[in-house]
Protein backbone atom coordinates (compact mmCIF):
# COMPACT_ATOMS: atom_id res chain seq x y z
CA UNK A 1 0.00 0.00 0.00
CA UNK A 2 1.24 3.49 -0.71
CA UNK A 3 -0.22 5.26 2.36
CA UNK A 4 -2.94 7.11 0.42
CA UNK A 5 -5.40 6.44 3.22
CA UNK A 6 -4.84 7.46 6.83
CA UNK A 7 -5.91 5.20 9.68
CA UNK A 8 -8.67 7.73 10.44
CA UNK A 9 -10.03 7.55 6.91
CA UNK A 10 -10.06 3.78 7.07
CA UNK A 11 -11.78 3.43 10.42
CA UNK A 12 -14.49 5.77 9.11
CA UNK A 13 -14.83 3.59 5.99
CA UNK A 14 -15.19 0.46 8.11
CA UNK A 15 -17.87 2.10 10.28
CA UNK A 16 -19.75 3.37 7.21
CA UNK A 17 -19.56 -0.08 5.65
CA UNK A 18 -20.77 -1.81 8.81
CA UNK A 19 -23.62 0.66 9.18
CA UNK A 20 -24.89 0.73 5.61
CA UNK A 21 -23.52 -1.85 3.17
CA UNK A 22 -25.34 -5.10 2.59
CA UNK A 23 -22.57 -7.43 1.40
CA UNK A 24 -23.16 -10.14 -1.18
CA UNK A 25 -23.43 -13.76 -0.03
CA UNK A 26 -22.73 -12.88 3.61
CA UNK A 27 -24.57 -13.58 6.89
CA UNK A 28 -24.05 -10.24 8.61
CA UNK A 29 -24.33 -11.41 12.21
CA UNK A 30 -20.60 -12.17 12.01
CA UNK A 31 -19.93 -8.41 11.76
CA UNK A 32 -21.28 -7.90 15.29
CA UNK A 33 -17.95 -9.21 16.50
CA UNK A 34 -15.52 -8.57 13.62
CA UNK A 35 -14.99 -6.12 10.81
CA UNK A 36 -15.76 -6.89 7.19
CA UNK A 37 -12.77 -7.24 4.91
CA UNK A 38 -12.44 -4.10 2.81
CA UNK A 39 -10.11 -4.35 -0.14
CA UNK A 40 -8.47 -1.04 -0.70
CA UNK A 41 -5.75 -1.70 -3.24
CA UNK A 42 -4.66 -4.24 -5.82
CA UNK A 43 -1.55 -4.78 -7.93
CA UNK A 44 -0.83 -7.76 -10.17
CA UNK A 45 -1.87 -10.89 -8.25
CA UNK A 46 -2.10 -9.17 -4.88
CA UNK A 47 -4.63 -7.13 -2.89
CA UNK A 48 -4.39 -5.24 0.42
CA UNK A 49 -7.14 -4.80 2.99
CA UNK A 50 -7.87 -1.99 5.45
CA UNK A 51 -5.36 -3.38 7.93
CA UNK A 52 -2.63 -3.14 5.29
CA UNK A 53 -2.39 -6.93 5.11
CA UNK A 54 -1.18 -8.30 1.77
CA UNK A 55 -3.05 -11.22 0.19
CA UNK A 56 -2.17 -13.34 -2.80
CA UNK A 57 -5.46 -13.63 -4.69
CA UNK A 58 -5.96 -17.17 -6.01
CA UNK A 59 -9.54 -16.49 -7.12
CA UNK A 60 -9.20 -13.36 -9.29
CA UNK A 61 -11.33 -11.01 -7.24
CA UNK A 62 -13.22 -13.72 -5.35
CA UNK A 63 -15.34 -14.88 -8.27
CA UNK A 64 -12.90 -15.69 -11.13
CA UNK A 65 -13.09 -12.23 -12.70
CA UNK A 66 -9.82 -10.23 -12.72
CA UNK A 67 -8.19 -12.30 -15.46
CA UNK A 68 -5.39 -9.86 -16.32
CA UNK A 69 -4.63 -8.91 -12.71
CA UNK A 70 -4.96 -5.66 -10.78
CA UNK A 71 -3.62 -2.18 -11.50
CA UNK A 72 -3.61 -2.22 -15.30
CA UNK A 73 -2.96 1.38 -16.22
CA UNK A 74 -3.52 0.68 -19.89
CA UNK A 75 -7.14 -0.31 -19.26
CA UNK A 76 -7.75 2.55 -16.82
CA UNK A 77 -6.43 5.10 -19.35
CA UNK A 78 -8.55 3.71 -22.19
CA UNK A 79 -11.65 3.89 -20.00
CA UNK A 80 -10.83 7.44 -18.89
CA UNK A 81 -10.31 8.61 -22.46
CA UNK A 82 -13.51 6.96 -23.63
CA UNK A 83 -15.55 8.43 -20.76
CA UNK A 84 -14.29 11.92 -21.57
CA UNK A 85 -15.27 11.43 -25.21
CA UNK A 86 -18.72 9.96 -24.55
CA UNK A 87 -19.72 7.80 -21.61
CA UNK A 88 -23.09 6.56 -22.72
CA UNK A 89 -25.76 6.34 -25.29
CA UNK A 90 -28.57 3.78 -25.42
CA UNK A 91 -27.72 0.65 -27.38
CA UNK A 92 -30.17 1.40 -30.19
CA UNK A 93 -27.22 3.49 -31.40
CA UNK A 94 -23.67 2.24 -31.80
CA UNK A 95 -20.44 3.33 -30.14
CA UNK A 96 -16.83 3.33 -31.32
CA UNK A 97 -15.53 0.85 -28.69
CA UNK A 98 -18.70 -1.26 -29.03
CA UNK A 99 -18.09 -1.74 -32.76
CA UNK A 100 -14.34 -2.31 -32.42
CA UNK A 101 -14.59 -4.76 -29.53
CA UNK A 102 -17.33 -6.73 -31.32
CA UNK A 103 -15.06 -7.03 -34.36
CA UNK A 104 -12.13 -8.21 -32.23
CA UNK A 105 -14.25 -10.66 -30.29
CA UNK A 106 -15.84 -12.20 -33.36
CA UNK A 107 -12.35 -12.82 -34.80
CA UNK A 108 -11.86 -15.22 -31.87
CA UNK A 109 -15.17 -17.00 -32.36
CA UNK A 110 -15.38 -18.64 -35.81
CA UNK A 111 -18.97 -19.41 -36.76
CA UNK A 112 -20.46 -16.59 -34.69
CA UNK A 113 -21.11 -13.08 -35.92
CA UNK A 114 -23.24 -10.90 -33.60
CA UNK A 115 -22.61 -9.35 -30.20
CA UNK A 116 -25.47 -8.15 -27.98
CA UNK A 117 -24.15 -5.99 -25.09
CA UNK A 118 -25.53 -6.24 -21.56
CA UNK A 119 -24.16 -5.54 -18.09
CA UNK A 120 -24.03 -8.87 -16.21
CA UNK A 121 -23.71 -12.57 -16.82
CA UNK A 122 -27.25 -13.15 -15.59
CA UNK A 123 -28.57 -10.60 -18.00
CA UNK A 124 -26.59 -12.03 -20.93
CA UNK A 125 -28.12 -15.43 -20.19
CA UNK A 126 -31.60 -13.91 -19.97
CA UNK A 127 -31.06 -12.47 -23.46
CA UNK A 128 -30.33 -15.94 -24.85
CA UNK A 129 -33.41 -17.33 -23.06
CA UNK A 130 -35.56 -14.56 -24.51
CA UNK A 131 -34.18 -15.11 -28.01
CA UNK A 132 -34.92 -18.84 -27.77
CA UNK A 133 -38.45 -18.09 -26.57
CA UNK A 134 -39.04 -15.56 -29.34
CA UNK A 135 -37.79 -18.01 -31.95
CA UNK A 136 -40.20 -20.60 -30.53
CA UNK A 137 -43.09 -18.17 -30.99
CA UNK A 138 -42.02 -17.11 -34.45
CA UNK A 139 -41.33 -20.54 -35.89
CA UNK A 140 -43.16 -23.11 -33.76
CA UNK A 141 -46.33 -21.40 -32.50
CA UNK A 142 -44.68 -21.06 -29.07
CA UNK A 143 -44.43 -24.82 -28.56
CA UNK A 144 -40.66 -25.29 -28.78
CA UNK A 145 -40.08 -22.99 -25.81
CA UNK A 146 -38.54 -25.19 -23.12
CA UNK A 147 -34.94 -24.65 -22.11
CA UNK A 148 -32.84 -27.47 -20.69
CA UNK A 149 -30.23 -26.82 -18.02
CA UNK A 150 -27.94 -29.15 -16.11
CA UNK A 151 -27.82 -30.27 -12.52
CA UNK A 152 -25.02 -28.38 -10.66
CA UNK A 153 -24.74 -25.59 -13.29
CA UNK A 154 -25.44 -21.95 -12.40
CA UNK A 155 -26.52 -19.27 -14.84
CA UNK A 156 -27.18 -16.26 -12.67
CA UNK A 157 -29.06 -14.62 -9.89
CA UNK A 158 -32.35 -13.43 -11.42
CA UNK A 159 -35.48 -15.52 -10.98
CA UNK A 160 -35.38 -16.76 -14.60
CA UNK A 161 -31.67 -17.64 -14.28
CA UNK A 162 -32.34 -19.44 -10.99
CA UNK A 163 -35.12 -21.30 -12.82
CA UNK A 164 -32.31 -22.58 -15.03
CA UNK A 165 -30.14 -23.19 -11.98
CA UNK A 166 -28.95 -26.65 -11.05
CA UNK A 167 -27.88 -25.77 -7.50
CA UNK A 168 -30.75 -26.51 -5.16
CA UNK A 169 -29.26 -24.84 -2.11
CA UNK A 170 -28.68 -21.61 -4.03
CA UNK A 171 -32.26 -21.75 -5.30
CA UNK A 172 -33.89 -22.63 -1.97
CA UNK A 173 -36.45 -20.07 -0.68
CA UNK A 174 -36.49 -18.08 -3.94
CA UNK A 175 -39.29 -19.95 -5.72
CA UNK A 176 -41.75 -20.19 -7.28
CA UNK A 177 -39.69 -20.27 -10.42
CA UNK A 178 -40.34 -19.45 -14.06
CA UNK A 179 -41.96 -22.33 -15.96
CA UNK A 180 -40.42 -23.92 -19.03
CA UNK A 181 -36.97 -24.81 -17.67
CA UNK A 182 -36.16 -28.53 -17.42
CA UNK A 183 -33.20 -30.13 -15.65
CA UNK A 184 -30.85 -32.73 -17.13
CA UNK A 185 -28.37 -34.78 -15.04
CA UNK A 186 -24.85 -33.61 -14.23
CA UNK A 187 -21.74 -35.15 -15.83
CA UNK A 188 -19.38 -35.36 -12.86
CA UNK A 189 -17.59 -38.66 -13.43
CA UNK A 190 -16.09 -38.67 -9.91
CA UNK A 191 -19.63 -38.98 -8.52
CA UNK A 192 -21.06 -41.34 -11.12
CA UNK A 193 -21.61 -43.95 -8.40
CA UNK A 194 -24.46 -41.72 -7.20
CA UNK A 195 -26.17 -41.85 -10.60
CA UNK A 196 -28.37 -44.83 -11.27
CA UNK A 197 -27.28 -46.85 -14.30
CA UNK A 198 -23.99 -45.03 -14.86
CA UNK A 199 -21.55 -47.38 -16.61
CA UNK A 200 -17.94 -48.13 -15.66
CA UNK A 201 -16.74 -47.18 -19.18
CA UNK A 202 -17.85 -44.52 -21.68
CA UNK A 203 -19.36 -42.37 -18.95
CA UNK A 204 -19.22 -39.22 -21.12
CA UNK A 205 -21.44 -40.68 -23.80
CA UNK A 206 -23.80 -42.06 -21.18
CA UNK A 207 -24.07 -38.66 -19.47
CA UNK A 208 -24.92 -37.02 -22.82
CA UNK A 209 -27.46 -39.79 -23.51
CA UNK A 210 -29.22 -38.77 -20.30
CA UNK A 211 -29.93 -35.41 -21.93
CA UNK A 212 -31.52 -37.21 -24.86
CA UNK A 213 -33.68 -39.22 -22.46
CA UNK A 214 -35.04 -35.98 -20.97
CA UNK A 215 -35.68 -34.58 -24.47
CA UNK A 216 -37.62 -37.70 -25.44
CA UNK A 217 -39.64 -37.65 -22.21
CA UNK A 218 -40.55 -33.97 -22.62
CA UNK A 219 -41.11 -34.21 -26.39
CA UNK A 220 -38.42 -32.90 -28.77
CA UNK A 221 -40.93 -30.50 -30.32
CA UNK A 222 -41.17 -28.67 -26.97
CA UNK A 223 -37.42 -28.12 -26.43
CA UNK A 224 -35.93 -24.94 -27.92
CA UNK A 225 -32.56 -24.66 -26.16
CA UNK A 226 -29.93 -26.38 -24.08
CA UNK A 227 -27.85 -24.20 -21.75
CA UNK A 228 -24.56 -25.60 -20.37
CA UNK A 229 -21.40 -24.31 -18.73
CA UNK A 230 -18.28 -25.53 -20.61
CA UNK A 231 -16.75 -26.32 -17.22
CA UNK A 232 -19.25 -26.13 -14.36
CA UNK A 233 -17.94 -23.49 -11.96
CA UNK A 234 -19.65 -22.94 -8.60
CA UNK A 235 -21.29 -26.36 -8.79
CA UNK A 236 -17.91 -28.08 -8.25
CA UNK A 237 -15.45 -27.18 -11.06
CA UNK A 238 -16.55 -29.95 -13.41
CA UNK A 239 -15.01 -30.41 -16.86
CA UNK A 240 -17.15 -32.74 -18.96
CA UNK A 241 -15.81 -36.27 -19.47
CA UNK A 242 -14.41 -37.61 -22.73
CA UNK A 243 -17.05 -38.17 -25.40
CA UNK A 244 -19.63 -35.84 -23.82
CA UNK A 245 -19.52 -32.75 -25.99
CA UNK A 246 -19.52 -34.50 -29.33
CA UNK A 247 -22.66 -36.35 -28.34
CA UNK A 248 -24.28 -33.19 -26.97
CA UNK A 249 -23.70 -31.49 -30.31
CA UNK A 250 -25.19 -34.44 -32.20
CA UNK A 251 -28.27 -34.43 -29.96
CA UNK A 252 -28.84 -30.70 -30.48
CA UNK A 253 -28.60 -31.10 -34.26
CA UNK A 254 -30.83 -34.17 -34.26
CA UNK A 255 -33.68 -32.42 -32.41
CA UNK A 256 -33.17 -28.87 -33.74
CA UNK A 257 -32.23 -27.54 -30.30
CA UNK A 258 -30.20 -24.34 -29.98
CA UNK A 259 -26.99 -24.84 -28.00
CA UNK A 260 -26.23 -22.07 -25.51
CA UNK A 261 -22.82 -22.18 -23.85
CA UNK A 262 -22.52 -20.07 -20.71
CA UNK A 263 -18.91 -18.82 -20.74
CA UNK A 264 -19.47 -16.28 -17.97
CA UNK A 265 -16.60 -17.86 -16.01
CA UNK A 266 -14.58 -19.67 -18.70
CA UNK A 267 -14.74 -16.95 -21.35
CA UNK A 268 -11.75 -14.84 -22.38
CA UNK A 269 -8.84 -17.02 -21.43
CA UNK A 270 -9.61 -18.70 -18.13
CA UNK A 271 -9.15 -22.24 -19.44
CA UNK A 272 -6.20 -21.51 -21.74
CA UNK A 273 -8.23 -20.95 -24.91
CA UNK A 274 -10.29 -17.85 -25.66
CA UNK A 275 -13.41 -19.81 -24.78
CA UNK A 276 -13.93 -23.06 -22.91
CA UNK A 277 -16.07 -24.60 -25.66
CA UNK A 278 -13.15 -24.27 -28.07
CA UNK A 279 -11.39 -27.20 -26.38
CA UNK A 280 -14.13 -29.49 -27.64
CA UNK A 281 -14.72 -28.52 -31.26
CA UNK A 282 -18.39 -27.72 -30.74
CA UNK A 283 -20.41 -25.08 -32.58
CA UNK A 284 -22.74 -23.24 -30.22
CA UNK A 285 -25.63 -21.05 -31.34
CA UNK A 286 -25.27 -18.72 -28.34
CA UNK A 287 -22.24 -17.91 -26.22
CA UNK A 288 -22.66 -15.69 -23.17
CA UNK A 289 -19.74 -14.14 -21.29
CA UNK A 290 -19.11 -11.57 -18.58
CA UNK A 291 -16.51 -11.76 -15.81
CA UNK A 292 -13.22 -11.92 -17.71
CA UNK A 293 -14.39 -9.83 -20.67
CA UNK A 294 -12.97 -6.69 -19.07
CA UNK A 295 -11.50 -8.34 -15.94
CA UNK A 296 -13.81 -6.25 -13.75
CA UNK A 297 -12.33 -2.89 -14.86
CA UNK A 298 -15.81 -2.01 -16.12
CA UNK A 299 -19.11 -3.85 -16.22
CA UNK A 300 -19.69 -5.60 -19.53
CA UNK A 301 -21.33 -8.82 -20.64
CA UNK A 302 -22.16 -10.16 -24.09
CA UNK A 303 -24.59 -12.55 -25.67
CA UNK A 304 -22.98 -13.67 -28.93
CA UNK A 305 -24.94 -15.48 -31.65
CA UNK A 306 -24.63 -16.82 -35.16
CA UNK A 307 -25.87 -15.09 -38.29
CA UNK A 308 -28.49 -17.86 -38.58
CA UNK A 309 -29.99 -16.81 -35.22
CA UNK A 310 -29.60 -13.11 -35.95
CA UNK A 311 -31.36 -13.48 -39.28
CA UNK A 312 -34.47 -14.91 -37.62
CA UNK A 313 -34.94 -11.49 -36.02
CA UNK A 314 -34.64 -9.49 -39.24
CA UNK A 315 -35.93 -11.66 -42.06
CA UNK A 316 -39.48 -10.23 -42.08
CA UNK A 317 -39.29 -6.47 -41.70
CA UNK A 318 -43.02 -6.13 -42.50
CA UNK A 319 -43.91 -7.89 -39.26
CA UNK A 320 -43.81 -5.19 -36.54
CA UNK A 321 -42.99 -7.82 -33.89
CA UNK A 322 -40.15 -9.47 -35.81
CA UNK A 323 -37.09 -8.06 -34.11
CA UNK A 324 -35.49 -8.52 -30.69
CA UNK A 325 -37.58 -6.12 -28.60
CA UNK A 326 -35.12 -5.89 -25.74
CA UNK A 327 -32.94 -3.26 -24.15
CA UNK A 328 -30.23 -3.23 -21.52
CA UNK A 329 -29.75 0.34 -20.30
CA UNK A 330 -26.21 -0.21 -19.07
CA UNK A 331 -25.41 -2.33 -22.12
CA UNK A 332 -24.92 1.11 -23.71
CA UNK A 333 -22.09 2.15 -21.35
CA UNK A 334 -18.95 2.69 -23.39
CA UNK A 335 -16.50 1.98 -20.54
CA UNK A 336 -17.18 -1.76 -20.85
CA UNK A 337 -16.08 -2.29 -24.46
CA UNK A 338 -13.26 0.27 -24.08
CA UNK A 339 -11.89 -1.79 -21.18
CA UNK A 340 -12.55 -5.07 -23.01
CA UNK A 341 -10.47 -4.03 -26.04
CA UNK A 342 -7.43 -3.38 -23.83
CA UNK A 343 -8.08 -6.50 -21.75
CA UNK A 344 -7.99 -8.64 -24.87
CA UNK A 345 -4.90 -6.83 -26.18
CA UNK A 346 -3.08 -7.53 -22.89
CA UNK A 347 -3.90 -11.23 -23.16
CA UNK A 348 -2.50 -11.24 -26.70
CA UNK A 349 0.56 -9.06 -26.09
CA UNK A 350 1.63 -10.96 -22.96
CA UNK A 351 0.88 -14.44 -24.32
CA UNK A 352 -1.52 -15.13 -21.45
CA UNK A 353 -3.38 -17.98 -23.13
CA UNK A 354 -0.16 -19.96 -23.35
CA UNK A 355 0.75 -18.98 -19.79
CA UNK A 356 -2.67 -20.13 -18.58
CA UNK A 357 -2.28 -23.52 -20.24
CA UNK A 358 1.26 -23.98 -18.90
CA UNK A 359 0.53 -22.72 -15.37
CA UNK A 360 -2.71 -24.71 -15.32
CA UNK A 361 -0.75 -27.90 -16.02
CA UNK A 362 1.81 -26.94 -13.39
CA UNK A 363 -0.84 -26.22 -10.77
CA UNK A 364 -2.68 -29.46 -11.56
CA UNK A 365 0.58 -31.38 -11.01
CA UNK A 366 1.21 -29.55 -7.72
CA UNK A 367 -2.33 -30.22 -6.48
CA UNK A 368 -2.01 -33.89 -7.44
CA UNK A 369 1.28 -34.03 -5.52
CA UNK A 370 -0.60 -32.54 -2.56
CA UNK A 371 -3.18 -35.30 -2.91
CA UNK A 372 -0.36 -37.82 -2.38
CA UNK A 373 0.21 -36.28 1.05
CA UNK A 374 -3.40 -35.51 2.05
CA UNK A 375 -5.90 -38.35 1.69
CA UNK A 376 -8.70 -35.81 2.12
CA UNK A 377 -8.16 -34.68 -1.50
CA UNK A 378 -10.36 -37.10 -3.42
CA UNK A 379 -10.22 -35.52 -6.88
CA UNK A 380 -8.30 -32.76 -8.63
CA UNK A 381 -9.93 -31.45 -11.80
CA UNK A 382 -10.35 -28.45 -14.06
CA UNK A 383 -8.96 -26.81 -17.15
CA UNK A 384 -6.25 -24.13 -17.45
CA UNK A 385 -6.22 -21.84 -14.43
CA UNK A 386 -9.68 -22.97 -13.38
CA UNK A 387 -9.13 -25.81 -10.94
CA UNK A 388 -10.88 -27.58 -8.10
CA UNK A 389 -9.91 -30.07 -5.39
CA UNK A 390 -12.79 -32.10 -4.01
CA UNK A 391 -12.38 -33.00 -0.34
CA UNK A 392 -13.71 -36.33 0.95
CA UNK A 393 -13.76 -37.98 4.36
CA UNK A 394 -12.99 -41.33 2.77
CA UNK A 395 -11.60 -42.06 -0.70
CA UNK A 396 -13.52 -45.30 -1.12
CA UNK A 397 -16.99 -44.10 -0.14
CA UNK A 398 -16.22 -40.57 -1.45
CA UNK A 399 -18.26 -39.16 1.40
CA UNK A 400 -17.89 -35.37 1.23
CA UNK A 401 -16.29 -33.60 4.18
CA UNK A 402 -18.63 -31.16 5.97
CA UNK A 403 -18.86 -27.67 4.50
CA UNK A 404 -17.63 -26.17 7.79
CA UNK A 405 -14.30 -27.96 7.40
CA UNK A 406 -13.96 -26.79 3.81
CA UNK A 407 -14.57 -23.25 5.02
CA UNK A 408 -11.99 -23.79 7.76
CA UNK A 409 -9.40 -24.53 5.05
CA UNK A 410 -10.39 -21.34 3.22
CA UNK A 411 -10.17 -19.38 6.49
CA UNK A 412 -6.77 -20.83 7.34
CA UNK A 413 -5.41 -19.84 3.92
CA UNK A 414 -6.85 -16.36 4.39
CA UNK A 415 -4.98 -16.13 7.69
CA UNK A 416 -1.82 -16.98 5.78
CA UNK A 417 -2.53 -14.19 3.30
CA UNK A 418 -3.75 -16.41 0.45
CA UNK A 419 -7.32 -16.05 -0.81
CA UNK A 420 -8.77 -19.30 -2.17
CA UNK A 421 -12.41 -20.21 -2.80
CA UNK A 422 -14.77 -23.10 -2.17
CA UNK A 423 -18.16 -24.17 -3.43
CA UNK A 424 -20.63 -22.83 -0.90
CA UNK A 425 -24.38 -23.13 -0.28
CA UNK A 426 -24.72 -24.46 -3.77
CA UNK A 427 -25.41 -28.22 -4.09
CA UNK A 428 -26.87 -29.69 -0.88
CA UNK A 429 -24.28 -31.84 0.92
CA UNK A 430 -21.78 -31.33 -1.90
CA UNK A 431 -20.15 -28.03 -1.00
CA UNK A 432 -16.79 -29.71 -0.61
CA UNK A 433 -14.63 -28.44 -3.47
CA UNK A 434 -11.78 -25.97 -3.03
CA UNK A 435 -11.65 -23.58 -5.99
CA UNK A 436 -8.63 -21.95 -7.60
CA UNK A 437 -8.70 -19.37 -10.37
CA UNK A 438 -5.63 -17.16 -10.13
CA UNK A 439 -5.16 -14.42 -12.70
CA UNK A 440 -3.81 -15.55 -16.07
CA UNK A 441 -0.51 -13.80 -15.22
CA UNK A 442 0.23 -16.29 -12.42
CA UNK A 443 3.83 -17.53 -12.16
CA UNK A 444 5.21 -20.76 -10.72
CA UNK A 445 6.18 -18.85 -7.57
CA UNK A 446 2.59 -17.64 -7.12
CA UNK A 447 1.28 -21.16 -7.58
CA UNK A 448 3.84 -22.59 -5.17
CA UNK A 449 2.71 -20.07 -2.57
CA UNK A 450 -0.96 -20.98 -3.09
CA UNK A 451 -0.34 -24.73 -2.93
CA UNK A 452 1.91 -24.39 0.11
CA UNK A 453 -0.83 -22.42 1.94
CA UNK A 454 -3.35 -25.16 1.13
CA UNK A 455 -0.85 -27.79 2.29
CA UNK A 456 -0.52 -26.09 5.69
CA UNK A 457 -4.27 -25.51 6.00
CA UNK A 458 -5.16 -29.15 5.19
CA UNK A 459 -2.63 -30.31 7.76
CA UNK A 460 -4.12 -28.10 10.45
CA UNK A 461 -7.79 -28.79 9.65
CA UNK A 462 -7.60 -32.52 8.91
CA UNK A 463 -4.38 -33.55 10.66
Ligand SMILES: Cc1ncc(COP(=O)(O)O)c(C=O)c1O
Pocket residue numbers: 063119120121122123125154155156157229233234262263264265290291
Ligand atom coordinates in the same frame (compact mmCIF):
# COMPACT_ATOMS: atom_id res chain seq x y z
C1 LIG B 1 -21.48 -19.72 -14.99
C2 LIG B 1 -22.10 -18.44 -14.54
N1 LIG B 1 -23.07 -17.91 -15.28
C3 LIG B 1 -23.66 -16.75 -14.93
C4 LIG B 1 -23.29 -16.07 -13.80
C5 LIG B 1 -23.96 -14.79 -13.42
O1 LIG B 1 -23.17 -13.70 -13.69
P1 LIG B 1 -23.45 -12.29 -12.97
O2 LIG B 1 -23.15 -12.46 -11.52
O3 LIG B 1 -22.54 -11.35 -13.69
O4 LIG B 1 -24.87 -11.97 -13.20
C6 LIG B 1 -22.26 -16.58 -13.00
C7 LIG B 1 -21.82 -15.86 -11.78
O5 LIG B 1 -21.07 -16.36 -10.97
C8 LIG B 1 -21.66 -17.82 -13.36
O6 LIG B 1 -20.71 -18.38 -12.60
